[in-house]
Amino acid sequence: MSSVAELGASIPDRQRFPRLRAMMSDPVIAIAVLLVAGFFITAAFAPWIAPYSPTKIDVLNKLQPPSAAHWFGTDHLGRDLLSRVIYGARTALMIAIVSVAIAGVIGMLLGLIAGYGPRWLDGILVLTFDSLNSLPMIMFALAIITVMGAGTGTLILVIAMTSFPSYARLIRAQTLALKNSDYIVAERLLDASPPRILFVHLLPNVIGPLIILLSMDIPVVIMVEAGLSFLGLGVRPPTPSWGSILYDGYTSIRSAPYMVIFGGLPLVLATLGFTFLGEGLRDYLDPRMKVGRPA
Amino acid sequence: MLTYAVKRIGLGLLILVFVMVTMYAAVFLVPGDPATVALGPRATPELKRLLTERMGLDQPVWWQIIEFFRNALTGNLGYDVWSNRPVSTLVLEALPNTLILGTTALMTALILGVPLGCLAVVKRGTLADHLIGVLSVAVIAVPSFVVAIYSLLLFAVTLRWLPAIGAGEAGDIGSQVRALILPALAIALGWIGYISRMVRASMMEVMNEPHIRTARSFGLPEWKIVSKYALRIAIIPTISLVAVGLGGILSSAVFVEAVFSRPGIGKLITDAVNTRNYPVVMGTVLMMTAIYVSITIAADLLIARLDPRVRDVFRG
Amino acid sequence: MTASLTVENLSVRYRTPHGSVHALRHVNMEARPGEVIGIVGESGCGKSTLVTALANLLPANASVDGSIRYGALDLTGLDERHRRALRGDEIALVGQDPMTAFNPVLTIGDQLIDFQHHRKDIGRADKKNRIADMLAKVGISDADRRMANYPHELSGGMRQRVAIAAALLTDPGLLIADEPTTALDVTMEAQIIHLLRELRREYNGVIIVVSHHLGVIAELCDRVYVMYAGEVVESGDVDAIFHDARHPYTRALLACDPARFHERLERLPTIPGSLPSLTQLPVGCVYAPRCADCFEPCPVHPPPVVRLSADHAVSCHGARA
Numbered sequence: 001m002s003s004v005a006e007l008g009a010s011i012p013d014r015q016r017f018p019r020l021r022a023m024m025s026d027p028v029i030a031i032a033v034l035l036v037a038g039f040f041i042t043a044a045f046a047p048w049i050a051p052y053s054p055t056k057i058d059v060l061n062k063l064q065p066p067s068a069a070h071w072f073g074t075d076h077l078g079r080d081l082l083s084r085v086i087y088g089a090r091t092a093l094m095i096a097i098v099s100v101a102i103a104g105v106i107g108m109l110l111g112l113i114a115g116y117g118p119r120w121l122d123g124i125l126v127l128t129f130d131s132l133n134s135l136p137m138i139m140f141a142l143a144i145i146t147v148m149g150a151g152t153g154t155l156i157l158v159i160a161m162t163s164f165p166s167y168a169r170l171i172r173a174q175t176l177a178l179k180n181s182d183y184i185v186a187e188r189l190l191d192a193s194p195p196r197i198l199f200v201h202l203l204p205n206v207i208g209p210l211i212i213l214l215s216m217d218i219p220v221v222i223m224v225e226a227g228l229s230f231l232g233l234g235v236r237p238p239t240p241s242w243g244s245i246l247y248d249g250y251t252s253i254r255s256a257p258y259m260v261i262f263g264g265l266p267l268v269l270a271t272l273g274f275t276f277l278g279e280g281l282r283d284y285l286d287p288r289m290k291v292g293r294p295a
Numbered sequence: 296m297l298t299y300a301v302k303r304i305g306l307g308l309l310i311l312v313f314v315m316v317t318m319y320a321a322v323f324l325v326p327g328d329p330a331t332v333a334l335g336p337r338a339t340p341e342l343k344r345l346l347t348e349r350m351g352l353d354q355p356v357w358w359q360i361i362e363f364f365r366n367a368l369t370g371n372l373g374y375d376v377w378s379n380r381p382v383s384t385l386v387l388e389a390l391p392n393t394l395i396l397g398t399t400a401l402m403t404a405l406i407l408g409v410p411l412g413c414l415a416v417v418k419r420g421t422l423a424d425h426l427i428g429v430l431s432v433a434v435i436a437v438p439s440f441v442v443a444i445y446s447l448l449l450f451a452v453t454l455r456w457l458p459a460i461g462a463g464e465a466g467d468i469g470s471q472v473r474a475l476i477l478p479a480l481a482i483a484l485g486w487i488g489y490i491s492r493m494v495r496a497s498m499m500e501v502m503n504e505p506h507i508r509t510a511r512s513f514g515l516p517e518w519k520i521v522s523k524y525a526l527r528i529a530i531i532p533t534i535s536l537v538a539v540g541l542g543g544i545l546s547s548a549v550f551v552e553a554v555f556s557r558p559g560i561g562k563l564i565t566d567a568v569n570t571r572n573y574p575v576v577m578g579t580v581l582m583m584t585a586i587y588v589s590i591t592i593a594a595d596l597l598i599a600r601l602d603p604r605v606r607d608v609f610r611g
Numbered sequence: 612m613t614a615s616l617t618v619e620n621l622s623v624r625y626r627t628p629h630g631s632v633h634a635l636r637h638v639n640m641e642a643r644p645g646e647v648i649g650i651v652g653e654s655g656c657g658k659s660t661l662v663t664a665l666a667n668l669l670p671a672n673a674s675v676d677g678s679i680r681y682g683a684l685d686l687t688g689l690d691e692r693h694r695r696a697l698r699g700d701e702i703a704l705v706g707q708d709p710m711t712a713f714n715p716v717l718t719i720g721d722q723l724i725d726f727q728h729h730r731k732d733i734g735r736a737d738k739k740n741r742i743a744d745m746l747a748k749v750g751i752s753d754a755d756r757r758m759a760n761y762p763h764e765l766s767g768g769m770r771q772r773v774a775i776a777a778a779l780l781t782d783p784g785l786l787i788a789d790e791p792t793t794a795l796d797v798t799m800e801a802q803i804i805h806l807l808r809e810l811r812r813e814y815n816g817v818i819i820v821v822s823h824h825l826g827v828i829a830e831l832c833d834r835v836y837v838m839y840a841g842e843v844v845e846s847g848d849v850d851a852i853f854h855d856a857r858h859p860y861t862r863a864l865l866a867c868d869p870a871r872f873h874e875r876l877e878r879l880p881t882i883p884g885s886l887p888s889l890t891q892l893p894v895g896c897v898y899a900p901r902c903a904d905c906f907e908p909c910p911v912h913p914p915p916v917v918r919l920s921a922d923h924a925v926s927c928h929g930a931r932a
Binding site: 028127128130131136137138139140142143145146219223226227230231232233246249250253254257260261264267268271272274275276279 | 310313435437541
């Protein structure tokens with residue numbers, strides 16, 4: 001049956017584009033794209049979409065159930081819940097993009113250094129990555145928060161610190177694989193400087209899988225932000241965050257259950273959208289990468 | 296096998312030391328000392344001096360680190376800043392609740408996830424397979440603390456079937472089990488999806504191996520091929536992934552315990568973080584890291600036992 | 612049960628995203644109980660597909676035309692349940708690669724017990740005794756220790772003996788050995804051939820040996836089918852094939868067999884060209900593009916089957932003369 005495989009290989013490559021189209025024709029992925037697009041639009045145009053200010057306190061109208069004036073109702077300080085949910089998307093997206101970008105850059109640099117640098121440095125770095133990776137992340141995160149105090153900056157630092165090792169490992173593995181390929185060896189023989197080899201020749205070839213991994217981590221980061229804010233260890237009030245909305249709703253779950261319902265829904269939809277989109281992209285770009293873990 | 300075990304345990308200890316040193320280093324990189332952080336800006340200098348002495352902060356850093364490890368080895372993890380109770384006692388009180396929660400969640404996930412993964416393989420390509428696939432990803436994506444809040448709202452607040460808070464009455468198994476159901480399911484849900492996906496993925500790879508063709512050529516029934524011949528191999532990567540993911544169960548437990556006010560490690564540490572109860576945080580982190588690292592080692596050794604090929608590599 | 616095997620006009624196509632692959636076309640074959648049939652040809656000639664079809668293990672994307680009759684049964688018309696009932700009972704397969712043929716995490720004994728699952732009449736202990744007897748028969752001593760071993764603890768040759776024992780344990784009427792010696796080194800190969808020769812003396816079902824190795828076929832078989840690009844191009848008595856080959860492909864194949872060189876050659880002979888694409892087959896004879904004796908009708912008309920004797924048939928325009 002080897003002949004069947006050989007035949008497959010000899011057919012000209014005309015399947016890349018149809019694969020993308022096939023991906024979009026999958027209803028699950030199409031819905032995921034809509035969800036993610038909706039999330040981005042909401043975050044970008046929050047001031048225009050939100051009917052009220054997310055931080056305007058109106059104690060006379062506190063804990064109002066959904067109505068024509070307040071579609072999602074109001075919270076314990078009388079703030080419009082819909083507006084807070086809309087601005088919460090902004091907070092979530094901002095933190096996700098900044099922390100993933102920081103972690104991505106750190107991971108990329110350390111990965112390149114480990115993969116291309118001297119043996120002993122590689123050894124030390126790999127030990128560091130492995131140690132960080134084999135920690136229960138939440139414990140590490142909580143320890144950092146205790147030391148630094150809760151807040152957006154700490155949150156970004158915690159997320160970056162806990163996620164860069166896996167990016168660094170990925171880049172290191174890719175760099176090691178490419179380091180001795182003919183064209184890199186040729187560059188070395190032409191006396192190209194290490195930074196030139198790293199950034200002009202290696203980086204463009206190792207960055208693809210990193211971008212997939214980063215995009216697949218965005219929903220995880222959104223979840224971590226919401227979770228820590230729920231515990232009161234993330235974003236500081238009055239900044240609207242889905243996690244703190246959930247916490248406010250949780251404290252009045254008996255009198256105003258709509259708060260946790262509307263506070264949790266966007267979080268669920270956003271993580272679902274990003275996860276399914278990430279899965280689809282992964283299958284399209286690199287079917288052999290691993291699946292995500294529950295958080 | 297023995298040298299392998301020794302190596303793994305050595306690496307585990309190294310990781311523990313690394314964590315604690317990093318955390319101490321972090322403390323001293325941050326402006327302000329832990330005593331001020333814990334007491335807040337309005338504390339009297341007298342009170343601050345007292346606490347500084349009690350926490351040993353007047354000693355040099357390296358001495359503090361050595362002190363901490365020396366004490367930790369004798370089971371002394373320091374004292375609660377506020378109640379002055381030993382941290383080890385606090386941890387030992389909270390630990391069973393978390394261990395029971397985590398184990399129940401993991402067992403539930405395995406009991407439901409492994410058969411679902413097998414079912415997807417037996418029915419591969421059919422609607423059932425696709426459905427299991429999509430649902431698995433969906434439950435992986437949903438944050439466990441949102442599941443916890445929603446199930447609290449539905450089953451405890453609205454329907455009143457199960458208790459909303461606590462870990463049940465001491466000595467009353469029935470109430471303890473009832474208090475366990477919702478938190479355990481909230482954690483397990485994502486893991487059911489994760490495990491079923493892992494089992495399906497590694498099983499599909501195994502199903503293409505020649506020995507499966509041999510089993511088929513002897514006419515063994517498909518369910519037996521899947522459940523015995525393929526699963527025994529496919530479960531090996533699944534176990535290591537589950538072990539690596541145990542940290543995930545632990546972090547879910549932190550959030551879920553907060554939702555259900557379950558007096559476990561998660562609640563202990565979040566309360567301690569919120570009150571800046573520094574020694575409790577450090578002690579708990581050390582304990583949990585130790586437990587986590589030893590579970591990971593145990594899983595690696597279990598894999599070495601399950602796979603005779605790995606076993607022989609480390610023999611002698 | 613012992614019965615004859617008759618393959619008539621068998622065609623197998625695989626549906627792939629790139630079109631149909633005609634892996635097997637109009638194959639005819641006959642085997643009587645007690646006979647050893649050899650199937651020979653280069654890689655990709657359809658041997659594996661034929662074996663897979665005979666063992667009822669074709670994948671879901673294969674479509675089958677024609678018939679495979681075993682006794683009174685037509686194997687092509689069976690549903691999955693009946694196919695499974697035949698596998699490991701009437702039909703047994705010895706795979707190519709003994710290194711990967713057994714499950715690596717189950718003991719040899721455990722697997723051989725499972726493989727006797729059709730024998731509902733005997734218990735575990737009896738199955739173990741049968742295994743011990745059979746292992747002794749294929750030349751493995753200390754059967755008890757071997758049964759407790761995992762596959763990786765056995766050498767390649769030993770594993771192939773176990774594979775043969777496993778097949779024989781099921782008392783098959785049809786035993787298929789797919790490249791039984793390809794993955795072994797030369798001494799092991801000789802031992803396995805010797806073992807198979809011993810076995811055929813007391814075995815009275817049909818044995819089919821598939822190989823690209825002419826020596827193996829010559830040593831073991833009564834009759835030989837030569838395959839090329841999914842077709843049987845020549846078939847006949849082992850003597851006829853080895854001493855009176857009529858198809859240019861068979862002759863070329865024989866000329867390339869290093870075992871048959873009488874003197875040292877400067878260059879090893881090869882057959883120029885390569886197998887035709889199985890999605891776009893030539894109109895006439897499939898071998899015409901590589902054939903040294905190609906003449907006018909060859910590229911245009913499919914060759915006729917010429918019966919040279921009761922047992923010797925060849926598909927070639929050149930054989931008609």
